[in-house]
Amino acid sequence: xxxxxxxxxxxxxxxxWQALVSLSGVPPFLLPGPGRVxxxxxxxxxxxxxxxxxxxxxxxxxxxxxxxLGAATAVGLAASARCRAAIxxxxxxxxxxxxxxxxxxxxxxxxxxxxSKIAVAVLVxxxxxxxxxxxxxxxxxxxxxxxxxxxxxxxxxxxxRIRLPAALPGLASGxxxxxxxxxxxxxxxxxxxxxxxxxxxxxxxxxxxRIDLLFAALLVLCLLTWALHRAMEALLxxxxxxx
Amino acid sequence: MTALTLHLAGRASAGDRPVFGPLxxxxxxxxxxxxxxxxxxxxxxxxxxxxxxxxGVRFDGQMAASDGLPLAGRVALMAxxxxxxxxxxxxxxxxxxxxxxxxxxDPARARALLADVGLAAEMRRRPAQLSGGQxxxxxxxxxxxxxxxxxxxxxxxxxxxxxSRAGMQDLxxxxxxGRTVLMVTHDPAEAARLGDRLLLLTGEGxxxxxxxxxxxxxxxxxxxxxxxxGRLMVRLMAA
Numbered sequence: 441x442x443x444x445x446x447x448x449x450x451x452x453x454x455x456x457w458q459a460l461v462s463l464s465g466v467p468p469f470l471l472p473g474p475g476r477v478x479x480x481x482x483x484x485x486x487x488x489x490x491x492x493x494x495x496x497x498x499x500x501x502x503x504x505x506x507x508x509l510g511a512a513t514a515v516g517l518a519a520s521a522r523c524r525a526a527i528x529x530x531x532x533x534x535x536x537x538x539x540x541x542x543x544x545x546x547x548x549x550x551x552x553x554x555x556s557k558i559a560v561a562v563l564v565x566x567x568x569x570x571x572x573x574x575x576x577x578x579x580x581x582x583x584x585x586x587x588x589x590x591x592x593x594x595x596x597x598x599x600x601r602i603r604l605p606a607a608l609p610g611l612a613s614g615x616x617x618x619x620x621x622x623x624x625x626x627x628x629x630x631x632x633x634x635x636x637x638x639x640x641x642x643x644x645x646x647x648x649x650r651i652d653l654l655f656a657a658l659l660v661l662c663l664l665t666w667a668l669h670r671a672m673e674a675l676l677x678x679x680x681x682x683x
Numbered sequence: 684m685t686a687l688t689l690h691l692a693g694r695a696s697a698g699d700r701p702v703f704g705p706l707x708x709x710x711x712x713x714x715x716x717x718x719x720x721x722x723x724x725x726x727x728x729x730x731x732x733x734x735x736x737x738x739g740v741r742f743d744g745q746m747a748a749s750d751g752l753p754l755a756g757r758v759a760l761m762a763x764x765x766x767x768x769x770x771x772x773x774x775x776x777x778x779x780x781x782x783x784x785x786x787x788x789d790p791a792r793a794r795a796l797l798a799d800v801g802l803a804a805e806m807r808r809r810p811a812q813l814s815g816g817q818x819x820x821x822x823x824x825x826x827x828x829x830x831x832x833x834x835x836x837x838x839x840x841x842x843x844x845x846x847s848r849a850g851m852q853d854l855x856x857x858x859x860x861g862r863t864v865l866m867v868t869h870d871p872a873e874a875a876r877l878g879d880r881l882l883l884l885t886g887e888g889x890x891x892x893x894x895x896x897x898x899x900x901x902x903x904x905x906x907x908x909x910x911x912x913g914r915l916m917v918r919l920m921a922a
Contacts, residue, residue, distance in 0.1 A: 583766045586736050590760045591829065593783030601782055605770050680770035681811060 472652040480652035481659060487641070488653075492660050494636040498554050498626040499668065502561030503618060509562065510569025510618075511611060517570075518577040519599060531570065539563050540628065547633040557634065561625030568621065569614035576610020577603050605682065612676045619672035623665045638664075686713030687757065687832045687863050693744010695728055702728045702740055706889045708882070712749060715856065715864040715899060717878035719871065719915060721922050724884050726867040730835050733865065734760045748833075759831040763838045765822040767810040773797060774806045777824045796824040799858060816847035820854070827858055834859055836866040840873065849903055852876055856900035871915035875908045876901050883915070885922035892918075 454474045460466075461473040468476055481488065513531075517524045543560050550556035580603045588598045630639025638661045645653035689710040695702040703725030710716045720726045732742050735755050748754055767776045777797060778788035797806055800820040810818050819839065826834060839855075840848045856877055868874050874881055877899050881892040892915065895907035902908065 583762065583764050584768070586731075586734075586738075587760065587766045588783050589736060590734050590758060591780040591783050592756050593780075594785050597783045597785050601779070602768065605768070681809065682769055 469649050469651055472655060476652045477655040477659065480650070481656035484653055484656060488638075488657055488660055491636055491638050491641045491657070492664060494554070495557075495623065495626055495630065495638040495661070496664060498557040498561060498629070498637065499622045499664075501554075502558045502565060502625060503622050503668075505558065506562040506565030506618060506622070507569055507615060510566045510614065511573055513566075513570040514573035514577060514611075515599075515604065517574055518603065519595075528574075531567070535567050539625065543628055543632040547629065552633050552635055556632075557626045557629030557637065560629035560632075561622045564621045564625035564628075565618040568617040569611070572614030572617070573607060573611040576607035579610075580606050605680065608679050609682055612679060615672055615676065616669075619668045620665060623661060623668065627661065686861065688712040688749035689733065689747075689754070689833065689863060689865070690749075691729070691733065691744065691746045693742055693746075695725065695732065695740050695742045697740050703884070704886075704888060705744075706884075708889060710863060710865045711880060712863050713861055714879040715859070715866065715877055716880040716882065717874035718865060718867045718882050718884055719869065719874040719919065720884035721919060722869060724886065724922075726869075726884055727837055729884070730837050730865060730867045733833075734758050734835050754833065757831050758833045758835060759826045759829040760835045760837070761822055761826045761839045763841050765810070765818040767818055767821055767825075769810050772807050772809055773802060773813075773821050773824075776810070776821055777828050779825060780829050793824070793828060796827050797821070799827070800824045800854060814847075816843050816851065819843060819847075819851060823851070823855060823858065831862075833863045833865075836864065836868075838868055838870075839866075841868070841870065848873070849876075853900050869919075871912045871919060872903075875912040875915060876903065881915075883918060883922070 458473045458475070461468075461471055472480075517527060539560060542563065543556075546559045546563075547556045550559055577599075584602050584606065585598070588602060626637065627639035627642075630637035631643060634640040638657050641657045642654050642661075645651070645657060690708070691710075692705075692707040694705045708718075708729065718726050718729065728738075728740055731738060732740065733746065733754065735758065746754065748757070768779065771779070774790065774793050774797065775782075777793040778790065781788040794803070794806065797803055800823055802817060802820055802824070805813060805817065805821075810821070813821065819842075822839070836855075840851045843851060852873060866873075866877065875895065878894050879899060881894050883890045883892055892911075895901055895905065895911050897905055897907065
């Protein structure tokens with residue numbers, strides 16, 4: 441039923457798109473109709489596929505690295521109030537620097553390969569994961585903390601056995617954001633300087649007025665992001681219950 | 684296990700606001716003391732102070748056990764909220780204390796205690812799969828697992844329906860026998876059934892009330908217990 445509604449919505453959007461193109465007489469090099477885009481997608485499937493694999497590789501590596509770094513930061517800051525007082529304001533200040541501005545620098549330092557794209561995406565993912573997880577760790581229900589105190593628990597055991605498991609929903613909301621932001625970060629890196637990847641292909645197609653190819657690459661990027669989002673949801677459903 | 688007698692004398696305040704006035708509380712060793720009173724009179728604060736949980740409350744006075752040693756580490760606490768960890772099964776919840784102290788737990792003992800509270804078959808279930816009464820029985824097993832000489836109960840059965848509550852009272856009375864128990868409750872029926880010693884805390888202070896002759900847990904239809912329940916209710920309403 442849900443798939444049916446989604447399909448119907450998609451068909452309606454495509455019809456509107458085609459009607460807009462047909463009725464307004466916009467030339468195809470400005471806005472191609474859905475038919476042209478699908479043809480471009482099919483004829484260039486190997487080309488687009490190759491670039492998509494590159495982008496996806498970057499996204500997956502960045503997701504793993506960004507999550508590990510973000511989660512480790514949250515645990516570290518949760519374990520020590522002194523670290524928290526020193527580092528947390530710094531963390532917020534770094535968020536005022538737009539990653540857009542850093543992307544050219546990262547490309548300069550790390551080169552045109554995958555590393556600079558991963559670095560951009562990690563920067564994008566890191567903060568939401570760290571912040572969401574840390575907030576959740578610091579909001580452990582009072583009753584559990586008091587029970588632990590009466591049981592003469594060690595702070596380390598309380599962190600590992602109560603506070604971290606109880607904070608997993610916070611980590612999960614960070615990861616949901618990360619799954620959607622990671623492709624954004626990688627494509628941003630590819631826009632700034634790359635020899636491969638969907639972002640690179642889109643720039644290239646744009647430069648050669650192959651707008652149908654640009655749209656085809658964009659479509660694949662959207663599908664990839666949507667699939668990542670679904671995969672993340674499926675993964676997060678396997679987490680142990682917390683409420 | 685040596686039965687510890689507790690003694691607390693003093694007053695408590697939160698900021699400028701007094702929580703309870705100067706009072707002296709004695710909790711006899713190896714017996715069940717019920718602390719009854721209207722809400723907001725400081726019963727729970729008193730209990731939590733004995734558990735070592737100040738919660739922003741300042742206590743001026745003395746708190747001591749009969750052997751002169753500190754109470755910390757010799758108290759177990761059971762509250763109205765079962766406080767079970769939802770990601771652990773019953774057995775792991777019962778063994779939580781040892782794990783939190785970084786020690787090896789004793790699964791055989793946890794199994795035996797879960798069997799004592801009638802949950803041998805539910806060992807591997809998670810709290811969400813249990814009824815409210817079953818969850819409270821797991822919490823009782825966890826409290827027993829701590830094996831502390833002093834057990835503090837903060838309205839542990841007040842969220843249960845009447846029938847489960849009476850069942851839990853019998854079970855707790857049997858399993859906690861021999862320990863020093865202080866139970867805070869606002870239910871006159873519960874106090875009349877369970878107390879070896881009954882204390883009423885009101886704005887004026889603590890008053891001792893003599894319990895019925897029968898040994899606790901008294902029958903739910905014991906006339907002397909029911910009569911006392913009525914008298915307690917009258918005094919509660921007057922407080």
